[in-house]
Structures are given as C-alpha cells and as structure tokens.
Amino acid sequence: MVPCRLYTQKSMIIAQISDTHIDPDSPNAAERVRDLQRCVDDINRLDPAPDVVIHTGDLVHNGNAAKYQVAARILGALKRPLHVAAGNRDDRAAIRSIFAAGRDLLPGTPFVQYSVDAYPVRLIALDTLSDISNMGEFCDIRADSLRAALAEGGARPTAVFMHHPPFEVAESKYRWQFDSQEGIDRMRRALEGQSHVMRAFCGHAHRIAVGKIAGVPVSSTPSVAIDLRLGDFPDGVQSAPLYQIHRLDARGGFTSELRAAL
Numbered sequence: 001m002v003p004c005r006l007y008t009q010k011s012m013i014i015a016q017i018s019d020t021h022i023d024p025d026s027p028n029a030a031e032r033v034r035d036l037q038r039c040v041d042d043i044n045r046l047d048p049a050p051d052v053v054i055h056t057g058d059l060v061h062n063g064n065a066a067k068y069q070v071a072a073r074i075l076g077a078l079k080r081p082l083h084v085a086a087g088n089r090d091d092r093a094a095i096r097s098i099f100a101a102g103r104d105l106l107p108g109t110p111f112v113q114y115s116v117d118a119y120p121v122r123l124i125a126l127d128t129l130s131d132i133s134n135m136g137e138f139c140d141i142r143a144d145s146l147r148a149a150l151a152e153g154g155a156r157p158t159a160v161f162m163h164h165p166p167f168e169v170a171e172s173k174y175r176w177q178f179d180s181q182e183g184i185d186r187m188r189r190a191l192e193g194q195s196h197v198m199r200a201f202c203g204h205a206h207r208i209a210v211g212k213i214a215g216v217p218v219s220s221t222p223s224v225a226i227d228l229r230l231g232d233f234p235d236g237v238q239s240a241p242l243y244q245i246h247r248l249d250a251r252g253g254f255t256s257e258l259r260a261a262l
C-alpha cells in the first residue's frame with residue numbers, strides 16, 4: 001500500500017499493533033482484551049515469524065498500574081520482541097519501565113524516545129505526546145534527539161515509529177493530529193535529507209491512512225480495539241481485530257499488509 005524505496009537487500013518483518021486501549025473500567029473491557037489476545041495469538045502463528053512487534057501507542061486507556069498489568073500479561077505471550085511507542089492515553093513512566101526496550105535517547109527527561117539496533121533495520125521510537133492536549137507535539141528537545149540519533153546511526157537503514165500521524169489524514173475528523181504545524185515541521189526538518197530513513201509507522205487515527213513526511217512514506221494502522229476502529233471494512237472482517245505486517249522485501253522497501261486476526 002506504500003511505495004517501496006530502494007535501500008537494502010536485507011529482509012525483515014515487523015508486525016504492528018496499535019491503540020488497544022485496554023481499560024478494565026470500560027463497558028467494552030472484555031472485548032478489548034479479547035481483540036488484543038486474538039492479535040497476539042495470530043502474530044504467534046505467523047510463518048515466517050516477524051522479527052519484531054511494534055505497538056504504536058494507547059496501549060491502555062488513561063494508564064494506571066492495574067491496566068498495564070492486564071496489557072503486560074497478554075503481551076507477555078508474544079514470542080517475538082515487543083517495542084512500544086507511548087500514546088496520549090499512556091503513562092510515559094509505565095511505558096518506559098515495562099515496555100521501552102532500547103537505548104534511551106533522552107535519559108533524565110520524561111520523553112520516551114529510544115533506538116533499537118537489534119534488527120536489519122534500525123528502529124527509533126519517537127515521543128509525540130503533548131502536555132496540553134491529546135494531539136501530537138514534537139518539541140526542539142525531541143527533534144534534536146532524533147537528529148543526533150540519525151547522525152550517530154550513519155547510513156544504517158532506519159524506520160521510526162510513533163503514536164500521532166505527522167501528515168494530513170483527510171478522512172479523519174481531525175485532519176491534522178498535532179497541536180500545531182510547528183511540531184510536524186520540527187520532525188520534518190530532522191528527517192530531511194536522511195535518505196536512509198525508509199519508513200515511519202503510526203497509530204492514533206484508528207484508521208488506515210498513508211502520507212509522507214520529508215519524503216519518507218508514513219502510515220497509520222487501525223485500532224486493534226474494534227469498538228474504536230474507524231473506516232469501512234468488508235463484512236467478513238467486521239468482527240475481527242486488525243493489525244499490519246510490514247515486510248522488507250527483496251526490492252529493499254517495506255510493503256504493508258492489513259491482516260485480520262480471524
């Protein structure tokens with residue numbers, strides 16, 4: 001669904017889940033647990049198995065310890081490593097302490113930005129949380145951190161993942177999902193000229209959308225939580241949670257597939 005860019009001949013499979021909004025206080029608590037469980041089971045059955053699983057945020061809804069315990073118990077069954085980007089409904093400290101496995105790019109700050117060098121494509125988790133709203137933000141501190149991480153990584157093929165889409169989601173009630181254009185511009189400037197950044201992955205919109213930032217293809221994936229999912233889908237998958245698989249193929253780019261956890 002997103003055009004390939006020619007960068008590498010290595011292979012890598014990323015399974016992406018997002019917006020699970022686990023919430024024992026919700027009337028839909030049991031359904032959301034079941035939606036996530038079905039995705040975990042389906043990912044574990046994939047053959048070939050993904051190299052890594054990423055979660056692009058809103059793991060729980062208005063995070064507290066009890067909600068993260070539920071999420072951690074289900075996600076603990078994943079057979080492949082998991083890396084999580086914080087969403088606006090998450091608690092940064094919980095994400096950092098339970099799920100953010102990687103090299104902390106901004107130690108001593110509240111921001112959850114980290115890099116992971118364990119795979120053919122380097123992963124960088126970005127923190128797009130705002131202190132004043134549920135929308136996205138990307139301040140100078142985070143932009144400088146991204147710039148420094150990219151400089152340090154040299155020409156290594158890299159993908160970034162974050163919660164808020166930094167592009168116009170035309171189908172959404174919120175076409176621009178950041179507090180202001182400045183935050184997106186800071187991210188764009190940090191990515192400009194970084195031709196080894198091959199892809200960006202997002203959540204938050206709860207729907208499929210694709211765009212670009214600084215020439216980098218970027219996509220958002222539907223919420224795993226079916227009751228929060230947006231967009232039209234065929235009858236056959238209405239009752240199935242959806243997630244995405246991103247494959248780095250022989251042509252050297254990531255191609256994306258929407259998968260129903262039937």
Ligand SMILES: [Fe+2]
Nearest residue numbers: 058087088204
């Ligand atoms: Fe969100």
